[in-house]
Amino acid sequence: MNNNTNKTVFPHKPSFIEGVYDKILKVFRLTNDPVVKVYHGYGSATSIIVFGHVFSLSPLPRKRYRKNFWTNTFALLRSFMIKRIPNVKVRFRFNSIVLESTTADDGFFRFEWKCVTVVPPGLYTVEVDYLSSKIEDLVLSTGQGTIIIAHPNQYAYISDIDDTFLISHSSNLRKRLYVLFTKNAHSRKPFEGVVNHYQLLAKAYTENNNQNPFFYVSSSEWNLYDFIKEFCRKNGMPEGVFLLSQIKRLNEVWKTGATKHSTKFMRIARILEGFPKQKFILLGDDSQQDPVIYARIVEHFPGRIVCVYLRHVYEKNLHNVNEEIKKIEVAGVQWCHFTSSKEAIEHSYKIGLIPKDSEMVQATAPAAKNL
Numbered sequence: 387m388n389n390n391t392n393k394t395v396f397p398h399k400p401s402f403i404e405g406v407y408d409k410i411l412k413v414f415r416l417t418n419d420p421v422v423k424v425y426h427g428y429g430s431a432t433s434i435i436v437f438g439h440v441f442s443l444s445p446l447p448r449k450r451y452r453k454n455f456w457t458n459t460f461a462l463l464r465s466f467m468i469k470r471i472p473n474v475k476v477r478f479r480f481n482s483i484v485l486e487s488t489t490a491d492d493g494f495f496r497f498e499w500k501c502v503t504v505v506p507p508g509l510y511t512v513e514v515d516y517l518s519s520k521i522e523d524l525v526l527s528t529g530q531g532t533i534i535i536a537h538p539n540q541y542a543y544i545s546d547i548d549d550t551f552l553i554s555h556s557s558n559l560r561k562r563l564y565v566l567f568t569k570n571a572h573s574r575k576p577f578e579g580v581v582n583h584y585q586l587l588a589k590a591y592t593e594n595n596n597q598n599p600f601f602y603v604s605s606s607e608w609n610l611y612d613f614i615k616e617f618c619r620k621n622g623m624p625e626g627v628f629l630l631s632q633i634k635r636l637n638e639v640w641k642t643g644a645t646k647h648s649t650k651f652m653r654i655a656r657i658l659e660g661f662p663k664q665k666f667i668l669l670g671d672d673s674q675q676d677p678v679i680y681a682r683i684v685e686h687f688p689g690r691i692v693c694v695y696l697r698h699v700y701e702k703n704l705h706n707v708n709e710e711i712k713k714i715e716v717a718g719v720q721w722c723h724f725t726s727s728k729e730a731i732e733h734s735y736k737i738g739l740i741p742k743d744s745e746m747v748q749a750t751a752p753a754a755k756n757l
Contacts, residue, residue: 424531579727600626677710
């Protein structure tokens with residue numbers, strides 16, 4: 387006699403509370419599935435750095451961009467509706483390289499290692515797994531990312547974002563929050579001529595489209611990574627690596643961009659330490675702390691900085707900016723404090739950062755006039 391009995395398994399019926407929660411997630415276009423977010427990593431032929439976050443709650447990717455106040459405000463708020471997963475195991479995979487680490491208290495992870503064999507320049511796809519703490523080798527989620535192995539070109543560029551190429555009104559809290567909440571990655575504008583300048587710098591003295599490497603370092607939070615990345619893609623900015631500030635929660639959204647600027651110095655310093663033989667050009671603005679940070683970089687890395695560009699957007703800070711420019715000049719570093727990108731382009735031609743036979747590049751979207 388067969389004692390086995392067939393049991394009918396009924397699907398789990400969500401409770402009332404679970405049903406309401408699912409509807410809220412759908413309305414806000416959020417997911418409570420675990421997500422591994424891998425940001426653009428970077429490296430040289432012998433060393434690579436990859437970083438990202440692990441979330442238990444995060445926004446779904448934006449599909450459409452509309453010129454609607456409430457739609458854009460809602461989209462901005464969604465980027466801060468996140469829950470991070472701290473102290474969990476993550477595994478990095480790239481070719482035959484497998485590394486493991488643990489997320490920090492804010493769900494952030496970072497992999498950094500020296501390569502045994504030389505990695506040729508180019509773009510590479512990497513994967514990071516979020517592993518179960520209960521079942522060995524059980525993968526709960528996997529994220530894909532890109533690493534950029536820089537070509538050993540003559541120059542590399544480190545640029546700020548807000549009010550350097552993206553009009554942000556960083557020195558005015560009311561205006562800054564207004565454009566942040568009411569505009570999107572397609573309706574925000576770069577300064578007039580800035581895309582041309584960056585493209586000319588990216589292609590200067592290169593062959594076979596092997597552009598000069600760009601690093602975008604900002605006090606904006608990782609919450610805005612997709613926004614900034616899409617803005618750069620839409621406007622034809624050079625492909626590059628984004629190094630942003632510590633992620634924030636929804637109740638901190640009004641503080642966006644107000645991260646301590648000392649961490650920005652550290653992020654720039656790590657780039658220079660990662661490329662010890664590379665010459666760099668720094669691009670920023672005078673609305674906040676770029677002049678101070680860049681003067682410190684020039685001091686700490688003598689002979690490594692070729693030129694410092696500072697966009698003039700804040701009149702009240704002019705005296706302090708001039709004091710920092712004096713320090714840069716005394717160190718023997720070229721500088722340009724400019725109002726329009728046309729001035730910066732002319733300066734780049736003058737000092738040889740751009741070959742004189744280079745042609746102007748047309749931006750993919752109309753830029754705003756200098757404010």
